[in-house]
Amino acid sequence: MLELDNIKLSYGSSQILNGVNLSVKRGDVVSIIGPSGTGKTTLLRCINYLAKPSSGNITFDQIRMDYQSVNKAAVQAIRLRTAMVFQQFNVFKNMTVIQNVMDPLMVVQRKSEDEARKIALEELDRVGLSAKRDHYPSQLSGGQLQRTGIARALAVRPDVILFDEPTSSLDPELVGEVLKVIKDVTSSGITSLLVTHEMQFAKSVSSRIVFMDKGVVASEGSPADIFDTPSNPRLAQFLNSEHSL
Numbered sequence: 147m148l149e150l151d152n153i154k155l156s157y158g159s160s161q162i163l164n165g166v167n168l169s170v171k172r173g174d175v176v177s178i179i180g181p182s183g184t185g186k187t188t189l190l191r192c193i194n195y196l197a198k199p200s201s202g203n204i205t206f207d208q209i210r211m212d213y214q215s216v217n218k219a220a221v222q223a224i225r226l227r228t229a230m231v232f233q234q235f236n237v238f239k240n241m242t243v244i245q246n247v248m249d250p251l252m253v254v255q256r257k258s259e260d261e262a263r264k265i266a267l268e269e270l271d272r273v274g275l276s277a278k279r280d281h282y283p284s285q286l287s288g289g290q291l292q293r294t295g296i297a298r299a300l301a302v303r304p305d306v307i308l309f310d311e312p313t314s315s316l317d318p319e320l321v322g323e324v325l326k327v328i329k330d331v332t333s334s335g336i337t338s339l340l341v342t343h344e345m346q347f348a349k350s351v352s353s354r355i356v357f358m359d360k361g362v363v364a365s366e367g368s369p370a371d372i373f374d375t376p377s378n379p380r381l382a383q384f385l386n387s388e389h390s391l
């Protein structure tokens with residue numbers, strides 16, 4: 147359903163993505179791991195064109211786009227079918243929890259307020275936040291903020307959900323409640339891409355693991371291939387350093 151082909155991207159004189167290829171099937175749960183600064187976030191952002199590659203192609207179902215001749219309608223169509231969950235939650239501070247979830251439904255999808263409220267309540271129930279629906283972000287824990295972010299992403303019923311280190315800015319005691327929600331989401335069959343440093347979690351939920359290093363996909367395979375029998379020396383070294391943290 148999603149193919150990235152030879153994606154290249156530079157910031158100034160530094161080449162960040164050096165020809166990334168990635169293929170994702172419907173229903174896949176693909177975790178992207180790799181050292182800091184290797185381009186994982188940038189790669190996710192290329193999918194919805196928040197980051198702008200200098201070359202390469204993306205295919206999203208029937209939508210095909212060459213990054214050298216970007217077509218606004220294609221970008222819009224891809225954005226409508228993806229949703230992203232950010233490390234820093236990205237909830238609006240001046241809106242309540244339920245307003246945050248209703249917002250993209252009304253603004254982007256042009257749903258009525260009643261319909262948006264109905265969907266938002268379903269998604270808040272799914273992430274265990276119904277009781278907090280009228281709270282403002284300042285009244286929530288980090289885990290609750292991130293669950294709001296996840297409900298907001300799910301509410302638009304995306305074809306693909308993109309998680310960028312969704313637990314890495316949480317206090318350790320709040321990580322579990324968010325991972326539990328992500329596990330529910332990924333096991334519901336929605337196609338998911340997850341950038342994470344939670345290796346045990348990636349191993350348990352993923353259908354495939356992609357190891358990025360120096361702006362390319364350096365290794366990929368099943369969780370067992372990657373974690374139990376890593377053939378790439380840089381991958382083995384990376385896994386050792388993560389385990390020793």
Ligand SMILES: Nc1ncnc2c1ncn2[C@@H]1O[C@H](COP(=O)(O)OP(=O)(O)OP(=O)(O)O)[C@@H](O)[C@H]1O
Pocket residue numbers: 157162180181182183184185186187188189
């Ligand atoms: N908007 C930007 N302008 C300039 N450089 C950027 C920008 N965004 C990212 N970079 C640089 O691109 C490189 C890759 O960044 P990216 O955030 O994709 O890495 P990452 O793999 O997600 O790292 P981490 O695991 O720390 O989140 C880094 O060197 C970063 O400093």
Ligand SMILES: [Mg+2]
Pocket residue numbers: 186187188310311341
């Ligand atoms: Mg990142």
